[in-house]
Amino acid sequence: MITTQSVSTGSKPLKVEKTSLFLETLQRMVKGPGAKVGTALFVLIVLASICAPLIAPYGPNDMDLENMYATPSAAHLLGTDGLGRDQLSRLLYGSRYSLSLGLSASLFGALAGVFLGSVAGYFGGKTETLIMRLMDIWSSLPGMLLCILISATLGAGFFNTVLALSIGEVPVGVRLIRGQILKERAKEYLEAAEAINCSKFSIMFRHLLPNVVQPVLVNVTMGIGMVITMAAALSYIGLGVQPPTPEWGALLSAGRLHILNYPHLIMFPGLVIAITVLSINLMGDGLRDALDPKLRS
């Protein structure tokens, strides 16, 4: 890790403060008011999803047949659905599915993208042409369409959905990493690494990657929000994660039939999705500002 030293002047003895690059970036990230709010919200949402069994007033599948389609009240803060299941509890449990879908799909897509992008950028030549042309074909179908297709082909289920969601993210990561590596390829530290006979693998992933990974980090963060929205859209049109799983999109999908009579079944899940995605986007914005070398003095 790179360390920074702040040296105090004057007669006092030299005080050396060591902070990691990671911490420094985090500090810089939460500087703006938007990023502060976003990070706080996101931490809160993650905590809520981890502690769902502790804070949820009911179980996600507990039915209360006397209180079907109840509007928000003291007993059921966000109302109940057609089987009398408490909506707040379902949303809390559902956050586990939605968040993990978003996180794992964008991570998975980014990992594949980083790997292919590093190979393309570092090896160059025919390998690069092949990979980049493949990516052109890959991204000739817009993400949502590809996602719908893959999801329909693979069928429902959590892991199939993760795969379907992540596939559209790959080409973006490949292009970003390759672009960065092209800028970096001629630098001396790579020549030095080659001179001391480092393996290609080690040069690529130990020396090159840490220097080029920043834009991908921003992209992954922004991607999580997009993936959560896409996952919800998928479940909404009947693909992806299926009811009775309380995934947020599946809740929307189940509530749409009663939209005119019981709009609270649609309103709250969507609101929760919007707030979550908003918090992630705000964080991503902050991260981009923190990592953008143009803004660094």
Next chain:
Amino acid sequence: MAKYILRRCLWMVVTLLATAFIIFTILYFTPGDPARVMAPGASEADIQVLRHQMGLDRPYLVQLGDFLYKSFLKLDFGNSYIYKVPVFQELGNRLPRTLIIGLSAMVLNLAFGLSLGIFAGTHEGKWQDSATMAIAMVFISAPDFWVALMMIVLFAAKLGWLPAYGIGGIKYYIMPIICTSLGGIAVNARQTRSSMLEVFREDFVTTARSKGQAENVVIRKHMLPNALMPIITTIGIGFSRIVAGSAIIENVFSIPGVGLYMLNAINSRDYPAIRGSVLFFAAFTALVMLLVDLVYSFVDPRIKSQYSSRR
């Protein structure tokens, strides 16, 4: 320049061929027999006869070749299993509805996205900037189909101003167009703002100001053309995304467009319709991207000269 366009077009054909190959292969190996979709509840012998009639008992490569030949050289995507009409014709019938929504949303995106972005960019750091950007952030984050549902609840159910779903007069298109454009307006506003800020401190802007040019001329003549490059890309991607993502909004409003056609085809395993609509979307995206690249070279003479000198 002509060489460049030719190369781009050739590459487009290659991309489309690859897409056709992939979509055919995926569907070929997906479990589920199209013959059974055509004739649910038929006897085993009947199914075999039907398979033979449909050419499904031929080897994979023959079927693939047949599909590529027909769809690329004859523009014949076959007949839909469900509706029994040619897919190409059905796509043509439905395309106007998807395009009305897509194009109108694009116009709104451009008009509002650009002006809001310029507004925010020229008020950098003031409350107008923060307010615009905060609202843009909210609309980027809210799922468009949810906004659509909420609008139905408000404008159709509560106020009764607009019809909730289906097609008919112009009234039926208002909500779909607005819902489709909201996210794009927000993205364009953000992109425009950051592009404007990037050219804000360029020397040529300072020069224009110092020679006493009016501020709105500086913005229109000097800043905007230079800020336009990334905006064009965003708009191009946005348009292809709107059309390819039309499935969701058309599903919400029950608009029989191309997107809903594909979605229904997927749900009913109507293979010719799936292949046809996916190929259509791929071709559409490729065309839009080609246009974006061409516009690029016209807007930025630097790129144009690069191509004419090198190739």
